[in-house]
Amino acid sequence: MKLFDNTEVAFALKSDSQLERAYFLFKMIQNQPMVKIGSAVTNFALKVHLPIEGLIRSTVFDHFCGGVTEDDCLPIIKNMYCNGKVHSVLDYSVEAKDKEASFNEALQKILKIIDFCAEKKSIPFAVFKPTGFGRFALYQKLSEGKELTEKEEIEWIQVIKRFHKVCQVAVEKDVPLLIDAEESWMQDAADELIEELMETYNTKKAIVFNTLQMYRHDRMDYLMALHSKAKAKGFHIGIKVVRGAYMEKERQRAEEKGYRSPICADKKATDENFDKAIKYMMDNSHMALFAGTHNEESSYLLIDLAKKYQLKVNDNRLWFGQLFGMSDHISYNLANQGYNVAKYLPFGPVRDVMPYLIRRAEENTSVAGQTSRELNLLQTERKRRKL
Numbered sequence: 185m186k187l188f189d190n191t192e193v194a195f196a197l198k199s200d201s202q203l204e205r206a207y208f209l210f211k212m213i214q215n216q217p218m219v220k221i222g223s224a225v226t227n228f229a230l231k232v233h234l235p236i237e238g239l240i241r242s243t244v245f246d247h248f249c250g251g252v253t254e255d256d257c258l259p260i261i262k263n264m265y266c267n268g269k270v271h272s273v274l275d276y277s278v279e280a281k282d283k284e285a286s287f288n289e290a291l292q293k294i295l296k297i298i299d300f301c302a303e304k305k306s307i308p309f310a311v312f313k314p315t316g317f318g319r320f321a322l323y324q325k326l327s328e329g330k331e332l333t334e335k336e337e338i339e340w341i342q343v344i345k346r347f348h349k350v351c352q353v354a355v356e357k358d359v360p361l362l363i364d365a366e367e368s369w370m371q372d373a374a375d376e377l378i379e380e381l382m383e384t385y386n387t388k389k390a391i392v393f394n395t396l397q398m399y400r401h402d403r404m405d406y407l408m409a410l411h412s413k414a415k416a417k418g419f420h421i422g423i424k425v426v427r428g429a430y431m432e433k434e435r436q437r438a439e440e441k442g443y444r445s446p447i448c449a450d451k452k453a454t455d456e457n458f459d460k461a462i463k464y465m466m467d468n469s470h471m472a473l474f475a476g477t478h479n480e481e482s483s484y485l486l487i488d489l490a491k492k493y494q495l496k497v498n499d500n501r502l503w504f505g506q507l508f509g510m511s512d513h514i515s516y517n518l519a520n521q522g523y524n525v526a527k528y529l530p531f532g533p534v535r536d537v538m539p540y541l542i543r544r545a546e547e548n549t550s551v552a553g554q555t556s557r558e559l560n561l562l563q564t565e566r567k568r569r570k571l
Contacts, residue, residue: 191565194513207562214555237534248509250529265306269519277530277540290316302357311362314374318343326373365395368446390422390472397428398458424474472501478511497522
């Protein structure tokens with residue numbers, strides 16, 4: 185039996201009823217027209233304040249999210265860590281609002297999560313999005329090389345201060361920070377700022393992690409250029425490597441505005457780009473890698489690379505990450521072998537987290553084979569349990 189085929193380990197933490205719910209949900213997600221209709225109906229129902237939050241909470245929310253607050257998530261965090269050897273990354277999945285008060289609130293939320301992480305071995309990383317700390321349009325303007333107004337300059341200084349504040353606290357508490365990637369037309373400004381943070385705070389080891397979306401064909405060149413800077417300036421690199429989350433939006437915008445799409449030609453090219461990045465990083469000792477992947481072949485490759493470079497399975501420079509509610513066959517089987525594994529555990533008010541959940545459902549329908557694989561594994565475990 186191949187490592188990821190072991191469903192007994194994969195679903196050991198799921199009760200029979202949770203297993204049945206997961207099977208039902210992925211059956212629904214497999215139906216692309218139903219996902220589109222369901223997303224539209226859910227958005228409408230929430231906008232007109234129909235009382236559907238209880239239904240959402242007991243189905244899709246509880247499967248893909250940890251709870252409404254950090255404290256809500258604690259039983260799940262404890263269960264995954266104590267019984268499955270899987271860590272958690274608390275992900276406050278509320279879409280940002282373009283107001284200074286909202287950005288300051290997000291800063292306080294991340295600082296609180298860092299405190300949580302410092303107290304618990306089960307939560308090894310904190311995470312946030314650049315647009316949690318500043319306006320998308322501001323990042324975009326800087327990425328396009330446009331001059332900021334005097335008011336925008338003051339606003340950008342506040343954004344920089346928020347980033348430095350979380351990094352200072354992260355270093356003080358020894359909690360690594362994963363900074364998510366967003367759309368390509370705002371990412372240059374975020375990359376530039378994160379590089380400065382790495383140079384400042386990653387002097388002894390990787391505390392600040394940028395995220396590379398490898399469905400972008402320019403990301404390998406970026407990684408190699410970053411490596412050259414790190415060698416010249418003497419700082420460590422922390423990178424979360426993912427395939428990417430905004431593919432359709434990226435292609436549509438490129439077509440509408442008449443520029444070359446930043447997205448790889450097809451999934452094969454994206455897979456090759458992802459594998460190239462993890463090989464490059466494993467080849468260099470001053471890099472820490474958080475591999476966010478639901479892809480079995482890439483995970484097997486990373487296992488082989490760890491063996492090739494004689495890395496201990498629990499070496500802190502190598503982490504595997506998956507989303508809560510998905511790819512348990514990868515997460516729990518890897519953790520069972522002693523590898524560092526963390527589940528992204530989204531949380532927040534049901535209504536505010538819905539955009540995240542809808543995106544998850546739509547991504548599952550667009551990745552060929554992802555949902556079918558989940559269903560096959562769940563069905564195998566149902567048969568094993570004779571459900």
